[in-house]
Amino acid sequence: MDEKIGFKLNGQSVSVTSDGARMFLGVLRYDLGIKGVKYGCGEGFCGACTVLVDDKAVRSCRTPLKDVKGRNVVTIEGLARGEELHPIQKAFMKRDALQCGYCTPGMILNAYSLLRRDQNPTKAKIIDEMSGNLCRCGTYARIVEAIQDAAREMRGEK
Ligand code: FES
Numbered sequence: 001m002d003e004k005i006g007f008k009l010n011g012q013s014v015s016v017t018s019d020g021a022r023m024f025l026g027v028l029r030y031d032l033g034i035k036g037v038k039y040g041c042g043e044g045f046c047g048a049c050t051v052l053v054d055d056k057a058v059r060s061c062r063t064p065l066k067d068v069k070g071r072n073v074v075t076i077e078g079l080a081r082g083e084e085l086h087p088i089q090k091a092f093m094k095r096d097a098l099q100c101g102y103c104t105p106g107m108i109l110n111a112y113s114l115l116r117r118d119q120n121p122t123k124a125k126i127i128d129e130m131s132g133n134l135c136r137c138g139t140y141a142r143i144v145e146a147i148q149d150a151a152r153e154m155r156g157e158k
């Protein structure tokens, strides 16, 4: 049954009238036009659909719409501050940590979630925490370097 569900999306209050059991990925892409969130596997295995809910990375393909009611949702479209890219976005560009870019929004948001919890993760921890996000183009080494760069910048070391 349809219900009105309100939440914050990239700093704006929005509401959607829909079946609360629908997966959030479809609501974002098709109802709200947020195309930075990607459909990969649709089954929770690839991380392409990752968004932040209250600063925690979640897989929107496995998250029912009702679970984001009243929560603060950020997609890749909401990470920059005006014209100023987030340090993780800048580091991905500087390190050329993407090819086709399909996995990139999910990678960056998962990295954001990691760096919120741990400002100085080891390389092993980065690899472990990012292991659920798949990149068909195989840019893993550069992704890890970009996250290390971003962590340093966010700690004020450069
Ligand atoms: S599309 Fe959600 S994890 Fe693959």
Ligand code: FES
Pocket (backbone or CB within 6 Å): 097, 098, 099, 100, 101, 102, 103, 104, 134, 135, 136, 137, 138, 139
């Ligand atoms: S850059 Fe193409 S899937 Fe990762």
